[in-house]
Amino acid sequence: MESSWQKKELEEVEFDDDTVFTWPTLVVKEFLAALFVLVGLLFFSFFVNAPLGEISDPSQAENPAKAPWYFAGLQEQLVYFDPWFAGVVLPSIILVGLIMLPYLDNNPKGNGYISFKERKFAMPVFISGYVFWYLLVYVGTALRGPYWTFFWPGQAWTHDFPTPPPLHNLPLPAGIAMLIAFYAAGFAIPIFFKRNFFQNLGVVRYALVMGLLLTMIGTAGKIILRLAFDVKYIIVTPWINL
């Protein structure tokens, strides 16, 4: 047992796999990363003060009152949807969608490396959603002034902005028909034209994937309806508006 590798020098030991010693290869890099972040954070904090407003006053509402930037995307959605959807249902759908994601994506390829070619559906969809989220964050944080009015970058925030055009709602039957048509077409088209996509997923996964995807597209669609056609609600009922 004298020839045990434990007694050997570094040069005498070979491992026939693609691994390296964690010490020092990885540990050094982690240490440097931590050091770099700590120094950067201290340096930045030394020169830039964290924001602090006046003492809170419940009788003096901020205008605009803004959520922290990472929630400003949801607040921005309040322009296009009622609070029950923008603030509660939509983020819940996003969360549930993220949780289900590994179980919905049954494509075995692209595991452990970056490949757009082998993941032609997953990559564009996730990246679009990610960009969509940060786009809303940017608009909500940087481009919304008093009364949540839109201002272009560089444009001064004033209270003297033109009155926004009046909004109208779609008639209820038209709204319901439009919503049903959107989801029905969305569910049907891939079944006929992307047969493989449908068959690889199976009925249940397909229903969940398309449900989530169409809701994401629909959210963007409602924004377009509002901006281009001044539509406030597509569905108005005594209980719920959408």
Next chain:
Amino acid sequence: MKDPNLKDKIKETVEDIWGSVFRHGYKDTPRNRILQIISNVWLHLHPARVREHGTKLRFTWCMGGITFFVFLVEVVTGILLMFYYTPDVNKAFADTMDLMYTVPFGRLMRNVHRWGAHAMVITVSIHMFRVFLTGSYKPPRRFNWVIGVFLLLLTFLLSFTGYLLPWDQLGYWAITVGMNMGRATPLFGHEGPFSQFLGMTANNDIRFSLVGGTTIAAPALLRAYVWHCIAIPVIATALMIVHFWRIRKDGGISGRL
């Protein structure tokens, strides 16, 4: 006699100083490299050997590790801030002002804590992006992605609950905006659709339970404080333990099979 070159001289000096501190040398052998990891309670989070591409910045982006590191920075600065801060509506803002202008290093501690919170939200979301791009949520790492989504949510909530604590206009109205959304929760918020079926009013709905009242006042500040300093960090720590343990159990860093 041959002149020793610079590299040898540096090595000699380092070994000399090392020996003066630890009284024994460090022999760079395979056995010692492994022992450095497995006989160290902190480092044995890692395996003794890792796949080479997993040490490359261009593959990992290091964002998960940095998120964890920033979390530790937040714990340290947070504890220091707690020495000076009282979660009382009559004191909170004054304590924050004291931190900014009177307490030695108070301003630096608060700034690091606040900017660190922003940094953590950014790094955790870049980490998620990298994990998605490399398909690392695929089997056998599916469940660890789920844990990660909860950690993402907890990061948001940690930051959000901390937002109210300075008791300034910024935080007060941001929390008001957030909690007004809670009021509109379907079924459980008193202004939400279908809440009349559960008999929801401003005094018993989900918003009431979150802020401890019908307005953002003293109970809301205390609740935000307790969630921020104790409850969420404890939950997040528990989930982090599972997250890191699962990385090891699921075969370490992902990569081509």
